[in-house]
Amino acid sequence: MNNNLWEQLFSISDTLNESTELKEEKLKILIKHLASINITHERSFDPAENFEAYVAVNLCEAIHKVLK
Numbered sequence: 615m616n617n618n619l620w621e622q623l624f625s626i627s628d629t630l631n632e633s634t635e636l637k638e639e640k641l642k643i644l645i646k647h648l649a650s651i652n653i654t655h656e657r658s659f660d661p662a663e664n665f666e667a668y669v670a671v672n673l674c675e676a677i678h679k680v681l682k
Contacts, residue, residue, distance in 0.1 A: 616659075616664060616667050618654075619651070619654075619655055619658075619667055619670060619671065622647070622650070622651055622654070623651070623670065623674075625647075626644065626647045626648075629643060629647070630643065630644060641681065644681065645678060645681050645682060648674045648675075648677055648678035648681070649678055651671065651674045651675075652671070652674060652675045652678055655667075655671045656671070656675075658671065659671060
């Protein structure tokens with residue numbers, strides 16, 4: 615599952631970097647992808663066992679809440 619998270623995050627960066635959409639559309643894309651990560655990986659990682667993934671998911675959730 616950990617590889618899936620990193621692949622999703624990399625996909626988000628590729629999508630945003632390669633997109634020719636306007637800023638508003640990129641924001642919608644980002645919000646959609648962050649929501650997907652939150653749904654897919656919520657409570658998936660134990661901070662004692664996989665701290666980096668735990669932090670990444672929590673950061674995605676926090677950013678999603680701010681942008682919504």
